Each structure stands twice: as structure tokens, then as C-alpha cells.
Amino acid sequence: MIHPTSDVQSTSIGEYTKIWQFCVILPNAQIGGNCNINSHCFIENDVQVGNNVTIKCGVQLWDGIRIEDSVFIGPNVTFTNDRSPRSKKYPKEFDQIIVKRGASIGANCTILGGIT
Secondary structure: OOOOOOEOOOOOOOOOOOOOOEEEOOOEEEEEOOOOOOOOOOEEOOEEEEEOOOOOOEEEEEEEEOOOOOOOOOOOOOEEOOOOOEEEOOOOOOOOOEEEOOOOEEOEEEEEEOOO
């Protein structure tokens, strides 16, 4: 189920995944099956989300983020993939973040790039 107010450009969305209001998912993002992506989420191109993942409201997943199976990401969790961000100057490669299988991340946590 994809809510009609969301902009889902990816064709790699698993079966039984629900995407709620006002989400943006870019074309190369990979989302597993039986996921629940709540409203106001943004998922960039180089992102992989496993199966049975819950992503609560207001989460942004940037390039280089890998979410393994059965992960819970609480509301407004912030991920950063660039240690020294500058406007219009991009690193050759963004810092990768891996959230391991079965992890739970509580509301409003900040996860820095290069963390597993």
C-alpha cells in the first residue's frame, strides 16, 4: 500500500510494505517486504532497507545507509552521512551506516556516519 500523497519513485518495494502520507522514496532505494514506513519520511537512492522494518514519522535515510531485517527506527531519528558537510561540495563517498538485524533505535536519536 502506497498512500497517494507520497512520491515513491523506486520500483524495488517488497510485498506487503506500507508507505504512509507525504513520503519521498528516490528511484534506486531498495525496500524489503512487510515494512511500515510512516508519514513524512525521505529515503535517498543508495539506501537498502531489509524486511519487517518499521520506520516511524520524520526519519530521513541518506545515501550509504543499510538497515537490516526486523529493525525499529523511532520517530525523528536523525542519520548523518557526511562528517564535514558543505553546500554543493560532496565527498567522493558518503560515510556508511549499518543498522544490524533486530536493532531498535529510540525517538530523536542521532546516528553518525561510519557507525555500525
